[in-house]
Amino acid sequence: MNELDVLIELARHQPKNIQNASQTMLADLQQRGLVKDDLTLTEAGYAYLEPYRVKRAVLIAAGFGSRMVPLTYTTPKPLIKVHGRRIIETLLDALLAAGIEEIIICRGYLKETFDVLKDKYPMIQFVENPDYASCNNISSIYYCRDYLSQAYILESDLFLYNPDLIRPYEYRTNYISKPVEKTDDWCFDVKGDIIQSVSIGGEHCEQMYGISYWQADDAQKLAEDLKNVFESEDGKNLYWDEVALKVHPEHYTLAVRRVQEGDIIEIDTYDELKAIDHSYQ
Structure with a gap:
């Protein structure tokens, strides 16, 4: 845990999350006038974090969800x-x-049904994906590529049990992941906390979740790479994550931010939904 992690947790009034921080680090932060004795931030502490404030979020919500029929x-x-x-x-x-x-939802399939969200969330903006039926989800981020700087990118079919995973500040580009012994899902091979490669299925790896954050310089590169890949001959068949993780990994240093079991639930099929919510049985 570095000093930015500590400051972010204290800004969220979560001192229990900094138990791994060294007393030397805390003393240094207090001496520099960033943290008070009661482990709350000073005005200078909040000012120190301000360049790392998350500006916006892009939610991918254009697809059909074929494995959830008949509901979809x-x-x-x-x-x-x-x-x-x-x-x-x-x-x-x-x-x-x-x-x-600043929340952008990229929609496509049955796009008008998302209008119901405006009553509770009047601040949301919609971006239309006209290619949702013929392209992979790279098309959604292609149409949202002007909104990626200092932004979370989220798959909209994740049921988030732990809202604290979404933080007001982030200091580096990262993907949410969970250490696992074995998985058949998308996963990362990591060294320390830096992603080395991505694959479908693996052992002693980090299971990938569809929540990532993109700092400004990486977002600019991603927008350029997305455009070039999407407009190439085979690019429209890719998942958007593959642009940075597989096609141009040399352009990025991507970290993982680890979560706990149960923080996020991926409900992939109708049977899984019925197992979680018995009202569908």
Whole structure:
């Protein structure tokens, strides 16, 4: 845990999350006038964090969700309710709790159904993806490429049980991940906390979740790479993450930010939904 991690947690009034911080580091932060004796931030502490404030969030919500039929015949997957709450609302509420109010939702399939969110979340903006049916999700980020700087990019079908995963400040580009012994899902091979490679399925790896943050310089490179890859012959078939993780990994240094079991639930199929919410049985 470095000093920025400590300051971010204290800014969120979460001193329990800094138990791994050294007393030497805390004493240094106090001596520099950034942290008070009661482990709250001073005005100087908040000013120190301000360059790292998350500016916006882009939510990918354009796809059909074929593995969730029959529900997705009439309702896009992000709008499906789990225990009475829409999946996408767990993300929106967490973003607002972190003070992130510039929220862009990229929609496509049954796009008008997302208008219902405007009643509760009037600040959201919609970007239309006209290619959602013929291209992979790279198309959604292609159409949102002007909004990626200091932004979270989130898949909208993640049910977020721990809203504290969304933070008001981030200091480097990172992907949410969870250490696992084995997975059949997308996963990272990491060295320390830096991503070395990505694959589908692995052992003693980091399972990838569809939440990432992009600092300004990486976002600029990503926007350029996205445009070039998407407009290439085979680029439209890719997942957007593959642009940085597979096509041009040399352009980026990507870290992982680790979460705990149960912080995020990926509900991939109708059977998994029924197992979590018995009202669908």
